[in-house]
Amino acid sequence: MSAPATERGTTGVFSPGRARILVRTLREDRWWVPPLLTVLGLSAFIIYATVRSFVRRAYWVEDYHYLTPFYSPCLSESCVPGSSHFGTPFPELPIWIPLGFVVLPFLLGFRLTCYYYRKAYYRSIWFSPPACAVAEPHSRYTGETRLPLIIQNAHRYFFYAAVIVSVINTYDAITAFHGKGGGFGFGLGNVILIVNVVLLWIYTISCHSCRHVTGGRLKHFSAHPIRYRMWTQVSKLNTRHMQFAWITLGTLVLTDFYVMLVASGTISDLRFVG
Numbered sequence: 001m002s003a004p005a006t007e008r009g010t011t012g013v014f015s016p017g018r019a020r021i022l023v024r025t026l027r028e029d030r031w032w033v034p035p036l037l038t039v040l041g042l043s044a045f046i047i048y049a050t051v052r053s054f055v056r057r058a059y060w061v062e063d064y065h066y067l068t069p070f071y072s073p074c075l076s077e078s079c080v081p082g083s084s085h086f087g088t089p090f091p092e093l094p095i096w097i098p099l100g101f102v103v104l105p106f107l108l109g110f111r112l113t114c115y116y117y118r119k120a121y122y123r124s125i126w127f128s129p130p131a132c133a134v135a136e137p138h139s140r141y142t143g144e145t146r147l148p149l150i151i152q153n154a155h156r157y158f159f160y161a162a163v164i165v166s167v168i169n170t171y172d173a174i175t176a177f178h179g180k181g182g183g184f185g186f187g188l189g190n191v192i193l194i195v196n197v198v199l200l201w202i203y204t205i206s207c208h209s210c211r212h213v214t215g216g217r218l219k220h221f222s223a224h225p226i227r228y229r230m231w232t233q234v235s236k237l238n239t240r241h242m243q244f245a246w247i248t249l250g251t252l253v254l255t256d257f258y259v260m261l262v263a264s265g266t267i268s269d270l271r272f273v274g
C-alpha cells in the first residue's frame with residue numbers, strides 16, 4: 001500500500017524529524033478490514049443507485065401512489081402519469097439524464113461532503129491514511145485547501161438542500177396513503193416509505209452542519225435556551241451519525257427495491273386498509 005522503503009521520498013510521513021519506521025505499519029491487527037468493508041458497501045450502493053436511476057421503469061405504483069425516492073421529485077414530461085407531484089416544468093428528457101436529475105446532484109453532494117463519508121472514503125479509497133498508524137502512500141498533503149477538495153467546505157449548503165429534499169420525500173410518503181379506488185389506503189409500502197423518510201430526517205438532522213446551525217457561534221447558551229436545547233438534541237443524534245449514514249443507504253435501497261417489486265407486478269403490496 002505504501003511505497004517500499006527504497007522508493008520513499010522525504011516528505012509526508014517520511015519527512016526528516018518523523019519516526020524512522022521502515023515497515024508500512026507496526027500494527028498487527030486486521031486494520032484493513034474496515035476500509036475494505038467501506039469500499040464494498042459504498043460500491044454496492046453506487047452501482048445499485050446508478051442502475052436504478054437510469055432504468056426508468058417500475059418507480060411509481062399507480063394504485064397506491066408509491067414513488068421511489070430515487071425519482072422524486074419527477075419533474076419532466078418523461079415521467080409516468082401521476083408520478084409528478086410538483087408538475088412537469090421540464091420537457092422530455094434524453095435517456096442519459098436520470099428523471100430525478102434535479103435533486104440527485106444535491107443528494108450526491110450532501111453525502112460526498114458529509115464529514116463521516118469523507119473519513120470513510122479518504123481512508124478506504126484514497127488511503128489518506130488507510131488507518132490509524134498506517135503510513136499513507138502519498139508524499140504530499142494539501143488537505144481541503146484547494147480544488148477539488150475545497151468544495152468539501154460547501155457541506156453546509158448541501159445540508160440546506162438536503163432539508164428541502166427531506167420535505168419532498170415526506171410529502172411523497174404522506175400522499176402515498178392512497179387506496180386502490182381512491183381515498184385513504186394503508187399498506188406495507190406505506191410503512192417502508194415512512195420508516196425511510198423518518199430515518200432520512202434523523203440522518204439529516206444529525207449532520208455536523210445542523211449541529212452548528214442550531215448551536216454554533218453562541219457565546220452564552222444561557223441566553224439562548226431554545227437553541228441550546230435544540231443543539232443538545234442534535235448533538236445526541238450526532239454521536240450516531242455514522243450509523244445513520246449507513247442505515248439510510250440501506251433503507252433507500254430497501255424502499256426503492258420494494259417499490260420496484262410492487263410496480264413491476266412481481267409481488268402485491270400487503271394491504272391493511274384500502
Ligand code: FES
Pocket residue numbers: 110113114115116117155159203204206207208209210241
Ligand atoms: Fe454527515 Fe453533514 S456531516 S451529513
